[in-house]
Amino acid sequence: MKQALVRLLEKSIQAGIEQKVLPPPVPTRIEVELTKDPGHGDYASNIAMVLAKQAKKNPREIAKILSERIEDRDGLLEKVEIAGPGFLNFFVRQAGFARLLGDVHRQGERYGSSDLGKGRRVQIEYVSANPTGPLHIGHARGAVVGDVMANILDAVGFKVFREYYINDAGNQMNNLGKSVLLRYRELLGETVEFSEGCYRGEYIRELASELRKRDGDRYIREKPEDLIPRFTEFAAGAILEGIQEDLRIFGCVFDRYFSERELYRDDGVGKLLGELEEKGFIYREEGTLWFRTTAFGDEKDRVVVRQNGDPTYFAADIAYHLNKFQRGFESVIDIWGADHHGYIPRMSAAVQALGYEKDALKVILVQLVNLLREGKPVAMSTRSGEFVTLREVVDEVGKDAARYNFLMRRSDSHLDFDLEIAKKQSNENPVYYVQYAHARICSILRIAAERGYTVPAYDRADLSLLQLPEEVDLVKAVTRFPEVLEGAARSLEPHRVTFYLNDLAGLFHSYYNKNKVISDDAALTGARLFLCRSVLTVLQNALKILGVSAPEKM
């Protein structure tokens, strides 16, 4: 509907230009919005005010010129009014709205999707937690934001690739192996001391005892230098398997888990740094290699190879991002914890130095989660290994509530996650509000069927009977869905889908309480069933994108 109105406006501006009452050109962006106040019609455009400056005319005068030249061939509009400083208010005929439900009917589970992305390839990297311990609640938010963002981009026509970067090459891996070895020795009766950087979580103890069960005490005679790599290998493998399992249970499935080690194969990182040095982006100073990130606006240059010869994490990350682009992705999205925001300028600099557009890399920052129980903070300390794992949260509150809760805020704002509220099956928990709307419609359709009503086909339903204000509002909301997905994709803001769902469910609950869908009037019942079915389709499609189930009964 919005787009149809934009086209009408384009044509009327065109006509105005041809008749020399408006100066060219036709603006590239014409805004049409849903109105808040029914007195302002259904849709409104501010285009007359936008044109006022270049046309050097009073906005109301321009509005008049435009409204006189609108050729409504399809009979969508009842009338067009000029209001306030120069708004064009469109009053859509009821039949115009009802027609839109035909799209829902025809497209079914594809309703809402579009070809905004035109099949362009996007890679989206998220979670990417080091395999040094199980995922905790902090990782969960990034996982959901990434997963849902990917679903949204997929829906609007991008070809999406989901990836998890495994940081399995740094010295933290060494610490992991060392930590397990120490616990292993402890199990065999030695007294051990944990140095700085060691991991002390309970899971380390479990890994050690697993090793002991499997291989007994035969490692006790070997040298630590020989043992640590093997212990590391074992621990990282086991932990990564656990991470993958947790993510799967949480509904996050990746196309690929990319190992950092792969970047070092055949001295890949070294060669890349050499190339960048030839191009002048890297220089040597006091025995270290520096990347000239200041050339692209970073506040200082960054080390890529330390004095001791080891490449930094940043060096590998440059290679990783080059690898992404070389695999043919036109656009790359990284999802990071907000505490890494300082890392953006250097990564952006690297991407530009590699010869790609600045816009080719986009970063979504996800703020930390405050875990609460009945309003009181739950203590978490990664160092000591006291934290609530993702698995524990999913087990306690369920996948649906957990996922929905992480999508109720903009990603870059802090989020309080209260375990007790998330668990409650009450009105404090919005996920049930939406699911309940779905279950209610299912129930209506069931009972309608029992009474001999079926949802009519689009051309058999008399949708002109849908005249109540609540019905028009519902139709409007249904038609907003594709726009919401596009907006969420454009702005990289998955929370918009959640807010939209709350609105839609609210409109339905309100309608439901006031009106009967099933009545003795067969034609009216048919029209209302058709409307219900349309709402149901949107609820299902949207919930699917969020990775939240749509129960038929509650």
Next chain:
RNA sequence: GCGCCUGUAGCUCAGCUGGAUAGAGCAACGGACUUCUAAUCCGUGGGUCGAGAGUUCGAAUCCCUCCAGGCGCACCA
């Protein structure tokens, strides 16, 4: 000290990229189940959009200056 993010109703937050009288949920109060599911709905009250100046037809939104909070400022990842 520098940089980024945040500041909107008592609380938690939206505000569609500058539009018309700033919204929702909780909490408070008052109502609605003999009905297609009350995990719902209807109503009432509640605001100096952190403060100040600026840009223009028009600002919660954009620019500048302050104030408050968070996070960064490694040859860690």
